[in-house]
Amino acid sequence: MNYTTVRIGKRSEHIKHTLRGVLSDWRLYILIAPAVVYIFLFNYMPMYGVQIAFKDFRPSKGIWGSAWVGFDYFQQFINNPLFGKLIWNTMRISLYSLATFPLPIVLALMINELDNQKFKKTVQMVTYAPHFLSTVVVCSMVTLFCSKENGLFNNLIEMVGGERVSILEKASLFTPVYVWSGVWQSIGWNSILYIAALSGVSPELVEAARIDGANRFQIITHVNIPSIMPTVVITLIMSCGSVLSVGFEKVYLLQNKLNMDASNVIATYVYELGLISAQYSASAAIGLFNTIVNITMLLIVNAIARRVSEISLF
Amino acid sequence: MTAKAVKVSVNRNKKIRQTKVDYFFDTLNVIIMVIIMFIILYPLYFTIIASFSDPYAVVNGQVYFWPINPTLEPYQNVLKESRIWIGYKNNLINVPLGTLWNLILTMPAAYVLSKKKLHGRALLATYFLIPMYFGGGLVPTYLQIKSMHLVNKSYTLIMLGGLSIYNMIVSRVFFQTSIPEDIYESATIDGATDFRQFFQIALPLAKPIIAVMALFYAVGRWNDYFTAMIYITDQNYQPLQIVLRGILLLNQTALSNLDTNNLGNDDIEYMLTLARQVYMAEGMKYSLIFISSAPLLIAYPFVQKYFVKGIMIGSLKG
Numbered sequence: 246m247n248y249t250t251v252r253i254g255k256r257s258e259h260i261k262h263t264l265r266g267v268l269s270d271w272r273l274y275i276l277i278a279p280a281v282v283y284i285f286l287f288n289y290m291p292m293y294g295v296q297i298a299f300k301d302f303r304p305s306k307g308i309w310g311s312a313w314v315g316f317d318y319f320q321q322f323i324n325n326p327l328f329g330k331l332i333w334n335t336m337r338i339s340l341y342s343l344a345t346f347p348l349p350i351v352l353a354l355m356i357n358e359l360d361n362q363k364f365k366k367t368v369q370m371v372t373y374a375p376h377f378l379s380t381v382v383v384c385s386m387v388t389l390f391c392s393k394e395n396g397l398f399n400n401l402i403e404m405v406g407g408e409r410v411s412i413l414e415k416a417s418l419f420t421p422v423y424v425w426s427g428v429w430q431s432i433g434w435n436s437i438l439y440i441a442a443l444s445g446v447s448p449e450l451v452e453a454a455r456i457d458g459a460n461r462f463q464i465i466t467h468v469n470i471p472s473i474m475p476t477v478v479i480t481l482i483m484s485c486g487s488v489l490s491v492g493f494e495k496v497y498l499l500q501n502k503l504n505m506d507a508s509n510v511i512a513t514y515v516y517e518l519g520l521i522s523a524q525y526s527a528s529a530a531i532g533l534f535n536t537i538v539n540i541t542m543l544l545i546v547n548a549i550a551r552r553v554s555e556i557s558l559f
Numbered sequence: 560m561t562a563k564a565v566k567v568s569v570n571r572n573k574k575i576r577q578t579k580v581d582y583f584f585d586t587l588n589v590i591i592m593v594i595i596m597f598i599i600l601y602p603l604y605f606t607i608i609a610s611f612s613d614p615y616a617v618v619n620g621q622v623y624f625w626p627i628n629p630t631l632e633p634y635q636n637v638l639k640e641s642r643i644w645i646g647y648k649n650n651l652i653n654v655p656l657g658t659l660w661n662l663i664l665t666m667p668a669a670y671v672l673s674k675k676k677l678h679g680r681a682l683l684a685t686y687f688l689i690p691m692y693f694g695g696g697l698v699p700t701y702l703q704i705k706s707m708h709l710v711n712k713s714y715t716l717i718m719l720g721g722l723s724i725y726n727m728i729v730s731r732v733f734f735q736t737s738i739p740e741d742i743y744e745s746a747t748i749d750g751a752t753d754f755r756q757f758f759q760i761a762l763p764l765a766k767p768i769i770a771v772m773a774l775f776y777a778v779g780r781w782n783d784y785f786t787a788m789i790y791i792t793d794q795n796y797q798p799l800q801i802v803l804r805g806i807l808l809l810n811q812t813a814l815s816n817l818d819t820n821n822l823g824n825d826d827i828e829y830m831l832t833l834a835r836q837v838y839m840a841e842g843m844k845y846s847l848i849f850i851s852s853a854p855l856l857i858a859y860p861f862v863q864k865y866f867v868k869g870i871m872i873g874s875l876k877g
Contacts, residue, residue: 266678272753273671277683280668283722284690290703291695297702308702352595358588370863371596374603377855379782381800382848385807386602389844397605400620429599437870461584486692494785498808519698520789532696540692 298530311526318530327514332489335510338496339488341424346484349432350477353439354465369440372433384498387426388413413499416506423499423508438480442473478556486543489535511535610634610849614842633846636839643847645795646802649716653798654780657717661776662769664722669730670761675740691724701789711793719786720779726772729872733768734761736872771869774862778855803851807844 293308298318300311322328352372359365375383390397391412399409412418446469454464493512500508511531519528543558551557608626609617616627637643671677672684694700709715738761746756762769784800791797 263678270678270753273674273677276667276753276757277671280664280722280727281683281686283664284687284724286707287700287703287721288690288694291699292693293695294699294703295695297699355588355592358585359592360585364589364592368592368596370860371599373863373866374856374859375599377778377782377859378852379784379800381782381784381804381807382852385803385844385848386606388808390602395618395620395841429602433599437867441871460578460580462580498804515697520701525698525702529696529698532698536693536696543692
């Protein structure tokens with residue numbers, strides 16, 4: 246027996262071994278099969294269907310039968326007079342939201358400093374609550390409160406001597422309303438992660454800092470904040486990765502003809518074009534463009550974070 | 560020294576070292592917290608008192624801190640709307656069945672992926688990770704679901720949104736960290752198959768995470784608007800959120816269209832009834848918001864800790 250046969254023998258032995266292992270796991274494969282099939286049908290099949298972005302899709306011909314058109318629909322989108330507006334509107338909303346990113350962290354740091362356990366629990370309970378309201382409900386409340394004739398906000402504005410404004414019908418006010426109602430709804434919920442991270446800060450470290458004469462502010466800036474930095478960076482990377490994906494539901498529900506100048510974002514345009522006007526291929530192309538920008542952003546920010554802080558998603 | 564004694568001495572230390580800066584800091588902190596709580600609670604509180612107030616008072620801006628001329632009329636009007644009953648009924652069917660379907664898909668998959676001995680585990684994990692970052696987008700997904708004849712069916716809202724990969728990963732972390740490997744090892748030695756190990760050992764021990772996941776999924780389903788908006792047009796299958804939107808956001812203009820400036824004397828009677836209807840419609844909106852969120856708001860204080868637990872497990876290994 247020469248060297249080659251030994252190797253082949255070893256390899257076939259190895260394959261046999263693996264095969265036996267795979268076969269011995271058959272019950273586990275059956276357990277996971279429903280999820281695999283589900284993800285295949287609802288996530289991977291649409292990925293296959295994304296090729297209609299490069300085709301002139303006709304429902305009668307099916308995905309495979311439609312003719313290729315290359316990058317026509319992408320070009321069409323870039324030449325679209327709305328292109329700049331859509332991108333800028335989407336970016337403005339998500340950058341504005343990104344600017345409020347530190348707020349839940351500040352809230353978490355403050356909650357962490359509360360000594361009275363009962364008060365602490367109450368604050369947490371109250372601040373988490375709006376998270377459980379549906380987008381429709383939150384948008385309805387915003388719409389009711391912003392109404393020019395009888396909205397709560399306008400009543401308050403008038404009480405302090407201001408002019409009544411139709412808040413939701415002003416394009417310039419759309420982004421602040423969108424972002425701050427979002428802060429109201431999720432500042433508490435988003436702080437949970439940081440509160441969890443803060444509970445992991447070692448009490449010895451805090452005690453040592455105290456003995457060295459640090460006051461509360463100094464403990465926060467020199468002990469607490471550095472300890473939760475990994476969590477902060479990871480969350481930041483994740484939010485940068487969705488810079489071009491603004492939550493469709495909320496924008497759509499707050500949108501009206503008069504604030505369209507600021508509220509027409511990629512997601513709502515994809516919906517209008519694809520499902521209302523049935524321009525499937527054009528809509529799919531914009532959607533794909535959006536996804537690619539998001540993934541690129543995620544990879545860039547991830548790379549930067551890895552360089553700068555040695556913390557990264559992957 | 561006992562543990563208790565240590566604790567006492569630490570507390571005393573803290574008190575001794577309480578400087579002026581610290582005292583100022585604590586007071587300011589509590590004040591800011593109270594303000595934040597007020598800002599968060601007031602809109603909710605206002606909605607509730609407005610829903611019990613006379614719609615005239617609400618529309619004319621007299622309601623601020625307590626209900627004015629309390630009435631249940633808005634609620635009676637809400638209950639007269641058949642659309643709301645249909646929405647509620649659909650939610651009461653779809654949410655429990657859909658959540659069950661979620662658990663059937665999520666739990667076994669999470670368990671299997673938690674098995675280190677599984678052959679091809681890395682491959683399967685990647686298979687589930689890719690859709691978290693990349694997807695086909697709205698139109699290709701719509702076309703796929705349409706081609707599976709899942710549009711506008713009584714079971715559409717149950718079948719769709721069946722598996723959240725994020726939730727599955729959270730459950731997997733639970734299986735990995737909370738159930739010791741030794742249990743499975745001894746079960747294997749005793750001749751228990753993977754099926755038995757899952758159904759008779761892992762599932763009973765996973766009750767906490769099952770509860771958390773059921774809550775996550777159920778709240779998501781109760782509040783979901785998007786899925787029904789895209790895939791349901793049949794009135795009979797519309798869930799609560801669609802009905803809500805129809806009533807709350809689509810007829811806002813009624814009140815502003817009410818023109819009271821140039822009226823003839825004959826019209827006044829007619830206008831008054833019309834005005835009454837419009838005011839009632841306004842009052843109804845607040846009660847509708849309350850009625851649709853009530854199940855969640857009532858359950859919330861009791862289940863809040865489970866949600867927080869879910870987030871914590873998820874943060875262990877995201």
